[in-house]
Each structure stands twice: as C-alpha cells, then as structure tokens.
Amino acid sequence: MTDKVPPARVVRLVENVRSQLTRLSRRMAPAPAQMLELLLGTWVSQAIQVASALGIADALADGPLPAATLAERVGADPDGVNRLMRALVSRGVFRRHRDGRYGLNALGETLRTDSAVSMRGAGLFYGSRQQREHWTHLLDAVTTGKPVVESLRGKEFFEYLGEDPEFAELFNNAMTSISEFAVQPVVAGYDFSRYPTIVDVGGGHGRLLAAILAATPTARGVLYDMPEVVADAPKLLAEFGLTDRVEVQGGSFFESVPGGGDAYVMKHIIHDWADEQALTILRNVRAAIKPGATLLLLEFVIPDHDGDFIGKWVDLEMLVVAGGRERTTEQYRELLAQAGFRLTGVVETASPISVVEAIPV
Ligand SMILES: C[S@@+](CC[C@H](N)C(=O)[O-])C[C@H]1O[C@@H](n2cnc3c(N)ncnc32)[C@H](O)[C@@H]1O
Structure with missing residues (x-):
C-alpha cells in the first residue's frame, strides 16, 4: 500500500487546487447562503455519527437495500432512516440507486467497520454525547483560554478518560481509526x-x-x-x-x-x-x-x-x-x-x- 502514496509535493499541489476550487464554488452563492451552509456543518456531522452508530454502512456491505429493509436491519424507524439517508446522499455520503435502494459509495465505504481505512471510529467519537458537550463550551474555552473538560468533568481529559471506560474506548478507537488513515x-x-x-x-x-x-x-x-x-x-x-x-x-x-x-x-x-x-x-x-x-x-x-x-x-x-x-x-x-x-x-x-x-x- 505504501507505494501507492503520492509524493508530498504532488499532494500539496492538489490541496492547493482544491482550496481554490472550494473558494470559487463558495463565491458562486450569496454570502448568507454560504454562511448558513457552514453553520449547518454540525448537522451533517451529527447525521454521519448516527449512521455510524446504527451501523448503516455495515448493513449495506452486501449490496443496496430499500429504506424499509435497511431500517429493519439496523433496528430503526423506516421513515427516520429514509430521511437520514436522503440528507446524507445530498452531501455525497451513500448513494441512491434509480430503483430507490440505498447503497455504498466511496464515502459510505469509509463508515464500514472493516473497510481498509475506516472512519467509523472517528464518527462515533466526534459525534459522541460527551464530545459534543465539550464543543458546546467552545465559547468558554476561547474566552478563558482554558480547556473546558476540567470545569465540566472535574478532571483533565486523560484522567476523565481513565474513569469513563465507554468514552475511553470511543477515543482510543477513534485514534486507531485516524492513525489508520495517516500511517x-x-x-x-x-x-x-x-x-x-x-x-x-x-x-x-x-x-x-x-x-x-x-x-x-x-x-x-x-x-x-x-x-x-x-x-x-x-x-x-x-x-x-x-x-x-x-x-x-x-x-x-x-x-x-x-x-x-x-x-x-x-x-x-x-x-x-x-x-x-x-x-x-x-x-x-x-x-x-x-x-x-x-x-x-x-x-x-x-x-x-x-x-x-x-x-x-x-x-x-x-x-x-x-x-x-x-x-x-x-x-x-x-x-x-x-x-x-x-x-x-x-x-x-x-x-x-x-x-x-x-x-x-
Ligand atoms: C492523541 S492520542 C495519540 C495516540 C497515538 N500516538 C496516535 O497518534 O494514534 C494521545 C495518547 O497519549 C496517551 N497518554 C496520555 N497521557 C499519558 C501519560 N501520562 N503517559 C503515557 N501516555 C499518555 C493517551 O493514552 C493516548 O494514547
């Protein structure tokens, strides 16, 4: 796999082009619309966390499924799953086939537990209740210049992890998942x-x-x-x-x-x-x-x-x-x-x- 990695300078060039294209694409919409899109990024992230938590990508690993069957497989409400998938598809996560069935695409694949470079662990950690709660206090962190975990949890982050095994597992799996991508x-x-x-x-x-x-x-x-x-x-x-x-x-x-x-x-x-x-x-x-x-x-x-x-x-x-x-x-x-x-x-x-x-x- 290492021989497939392009040289760093080529990647920097591609990143630069992407960055210019993103700016150009943003400028094509009115500024308030651009701003709203940025603001709603948190909804997109939460929807990805829910897909990760439900195991949607794993359920689609053997092929596309209608929303109702998918919902049954993951133990969720058919209408809720259909609405979740419709929103995610609109952002390029998963795809909808002509016959209406939902299936995996490249981004959806990354949420499979056993895909070569799985981002599911990252989805579960960054979208977790605890981690979301930490970020709701960003204002405090920026105002005081201090991390919020200590005042919220009574201990610093890594000590807190030591006392919340479930959250620690999410964190450690997310680190392994992200390392997988970077190694x-x-x-x-x-x-x-x-x-x-x-x-x-x-x-x-x-x-x-x-x-x-x-x-x-x-x-x-x-x-x-x-x-x-x-x-x-x-x-x-x-x-x-x-x-x-x-x-x-x-x-x-x-x-x-x-x-x-x-x-x-x-x-x-x-x-x-x-x-x-x-x-x-x-x-x-x-x-x-x-x-x-x-x-x-x-x-x-x-x-x-x-x-x-x-x-x-x-x-x-x-x-x-x-x-x-x-x-x-x-x-x-x-x-x-x-x-x-x-x-x-x-x-x-x-x-x-x-x-x-x-x-x-
Ligand atoms: C951000 S993670 C990075 C993990 C890993 N190096 C990677 O990149 O995937 C920080 C790591 O520091 C470890 N750590 C935190 N406090 C530590 C301590 N006092 N002694 C040793 N390791 C510690 C955590 O357990 C965690 O594995």
Whole structure:
C-alpha cells in the first residue's frame, strides 16, 4: 500500500487546487447562503455519527437495500432512516440507486467497520454525547483560554478518560481509526529503516508502530502508553504478527520514558499539552534518550498560509478538550530547545502530518 502514496509535493499541489476550487464554488452563492451552509456543518456531522452508530454502512456491505429493509436491519424507524439517508446522499455520503435502494459509495465505504481505512471510529467519537458537550463550551474555552473538560468533568481529559471506560474506548478507537488513515503516508514519507530500536511514546494500541515495523523488517519496537491503554495493544500487535518484535510497557510519560531507543516517535502527543506539560514530557524523553538517537514528533505543523489545513481545526479541539495546541515550526524549535533538543528538520508527508526531527544537545 505504501507505494501507492503520492509524493508530498504532488499532494500539496492538489490541496492547493482544491482550496481554490472550494473558494470559487463558495463565491458562486450569496454570502448568507454560504454562511448558513457552514453553520449547518454540525448537522451533517451529527447525521454521519448516527449512521455510524446504527451501523448503516455495515448493513449495506452486501449490496443496496430499500429504506424499509435497511431500517429493519439496523433496528430503526423506516421513515427516520429514509430521511437520514436522503440528507446524507445530498452531501455525497451513500448513494441512491434509480430503483430507490440505498447503497455504498466511496464515502459510505469509509463508515464500514472493516473497510481498509475506516472512519467509523472517528464518527462515533466526534459525534459522541460527551464530545459534543465539550464543543458546546467552545465559547468558554476561547474566552478563558482554558480547556473546558476540567470545569465540566472535574478532571483533565486523560484522567476523565481513565474513569469513563465507554468514552475511553470511543477515543482510543477513534485514534486507531485516524492513525489508520495517516500511517501509510507517514511510513512512505519518512525513512525509519536507520533506527534499529523505535520507541513509540504515547503509542496507543500500537497502530503506527505496527506500520513502521512492517516497513522496516529488521527494527524492533517498544510501545509505551498508560497501562490501561497498552492493555489492549497485544491483540493488535498479534494481528500484525509483531508480538515478538514489540515490547509493551505501561507507564506515564510525566514520570519517565523507556530508555534504549534509537528513535523516539511521538505522534500527536505534544499537541495535547500546553507548553509547561509538553516540556515535562520532552525533558523526560531527553533524560532517557542516548546520544546519537533521534526524537521524531509527528504533528500537524501549522503552515504559514491562510488556506484550509486540518491542523487549524484540531488546534481548536486541543483548546477545548486538552488545553494543548498545534504549533508552527518556530514554536516547535523553541519548545525543543528548552527541553535540550535541537530541531534538525521538518519532513512533510502526503498526509497533513509532518515529521519534526530533533536530536539531543
Ligand atoms: C492523541 S492520542 C495519540 C495516540 C497515538 N500516538 C496516535 O497518534 O494514534 C494521545 C495518547 O497519549 C496517551 N497518554 C496520555 N497521557 C499519558 C501519560 N501520562 N503517559 C503515557 N501516555 C499518555 C493517551 O493514552 C493516548 O494514547
């Protein structure tokens, strides 16, 4: 699959063209209509969450179905399902055949549980009751500059996850689901083969590490995350035939980080945290890392343009939920320097994720 990933510069060119076309298409409607369309984006998102929760795409996996049969399969009201599907089809999610049956199309496929790159987990998490509630307090976050989870739940986001297993499962599955989408471009866009031992700090269930090790057959891995998270990792590692090549360790990166790595990979870790906590984590990596080893932060590095970039939205998610932020190259350079690292390069990939390389000084 990696050889199908186009070069990052080609993807940037295509993104640029898409961005111009979107602007042009918006300008073809009156400004209030454009605004209303943007405002109703939240309805579209919620409708996709409902389709994910009902398992509509899975029910259509064997072929198109009339609304009534589809509704029966997913245990919902036939009229409700028909109206949901009609609205989603109008936005290009699922299709309606000439005979009126609903079926899968490319976007609908992404909501199947077992599609190659499934977005169902993301749909379930971003549309969950808890996550929606967090975003209804965006105004508070923007006004105070502080995340809302602490005041709503009485504890910070990751502690709250530890106490709400159902929500934690949605979150961890969403992370695996999104990683699924990002891993191939990252592995295709960065040469990990020069590192014999790769430590993935905050590696979740190990999806990224599995992809890196699949691409670098001689490397070994260490997967590090909180004990309750890595508890679910052996299943995924076994599916990838990696049980013998990965050492799984549970612990907190606020306490310490495993030693012995030639590369320390941290995907979407530093963005979760404000500078103070980010520095504690980076300093713990600095304490563990040996001379000559490399730190690799996989992050949405905020570009210096006003065009659309997913990182600008994930930045708001960080503001609302975790109190973290997306950063520019200069902000990473500064943060890394404070933790005893020198930023040596930023490698763009075909995904919005860049690899920020740093070495201990
Ligand atoms: C945004 S997720 C990223 C997961 C994974 N790297 C990926 O990109 O899919 C943040 C990860 O940090 C982990 N984490 C949060 N607090 C932690 C801590 N104190 N020690 C170790 N891991 C922690 C979470 O369990 C979660 O897996």
